Amino acid sequence: MRLSAPIYHLKRKAKRLSREASIPLHDALDRIAATEGFSAWSMLAAKAAAVTPANKLFPQFRPGDLVLVGARPGQGKTLMSLELAVEAMKSGHRAAFFSLEYTQRDVLDRLRAIGAEPAQFDKLFEVDCSDAISADYVVKQMASAPRGTFVVIDYLQLLDQRRENPDLTVQVRALKSFARDKGLIVIFISQIDRSYDPAVKPCPDLSDVRLPNPLDLKLFDKTCFINNAEVQFRAAG
Template identity: 90%
Template sequence: MKLSAPIYHLKRKAKRLSREAGIPLHDALDRIATTEGYSAWSLLAAKAAAVTPANRLFPQLKPGDMVLVGARPGQGKTLMSLELAVEAMKSGHRAAFFSLEYTEKDVLDRLRVIGIDSAQFDELFEIDCSDAINADYVVKQMAASPRGTFVVIDYLQLLDQRRENPDLTVQVRALKSFARDKGLIVVFISQIDRSYDPSIKPCPDLSDVRLPNPLDLTLFDRTCFINNAEVQFRAAS
């Protein structure tokens, strides 16, 4: 059964319904699923997950890669990053989600949006929402991680928001070196500048990355940009 809209749009519709009707998000998701012909959101999400950009893109990643996932708010960059992490765990690798933006509950809620119960991965998945997150913190937490561990950092522009933290380029360089030495895959969720105009190009690109502080974008090996269900994944140039 074909969905009436991309799953990211249906999720936003459910969030709006949750606010307007004063019901829990999971109930709103189930209501939206019903309108699409499914008895529960988990069934809809499982069907949608059968063929997704994430399960096509993940096999292209290799240990040591640094990946930038960028989109304007509400376009699915967090869900894409989580879907990639799920693909890693399905392959038997560990995954970690470091967030300066969300709480642990927020992250678990977003996993449920894509039809995933974190319990199914038991000890493979780690969520860290510490206020102390920066490159040094991630390196220390991941020091004993096995090759192939998948790390998501949410999000790039917050890493140097505290004055005591090193410059953003210094932090990204450190994480790139660490990822290559340890054989990890590191994904950075990134904001896109408000000046991005979808009427001019279907997806943002590196020139649209919001950079309140300087950053050498050539440090990234691959990029994934999303807009209105359009996904563009390529090697960074």
């Protein structure tokens, strides 16, 4: 069965329904699922997860890769990153999600929204929402992480928001070196500049990445840009 809209649009619709009807979000999600022909949101999410682009993207990543996932707000970049983390865990690897944007509850709710129950991954999934997140912090926390661990940083532009942190380029270089030395896959979720016009090109690219501070984008080995359910994946070179 084909969904009437991408799952992140359906989830947004459910949130709106929850507010307007004053019902719990899980009830609103189930109602939206019913309109799509499913008895519960968990079944809809499982169906969507089975056909997600993450299934095809994950095998293209290699230990040591530094990856940028970018999109405008509401286009599914966080869900895509979590779907990739789920693929990693299904393969037996650990995954860690560092967020300066969301709470742990927010992250776990989004994990459930894509049909993944946190408990099913036991100790494979770690969420860290510390205000102290920086390159040095991630390196310290992941010092004993095994090869193949999938690390998501949410998000790129917030890494140097604290004056005491090094410049963004310094932090990204440090994480690139760390990823290669340890054999980790590091994903940076990235904002896209408001000047991006989908009428001009279907997906944003590196030229559209919002950079309040300078950063050499050639540091990224691979990129994944999303807009209106279209996904464009590219490897450097």
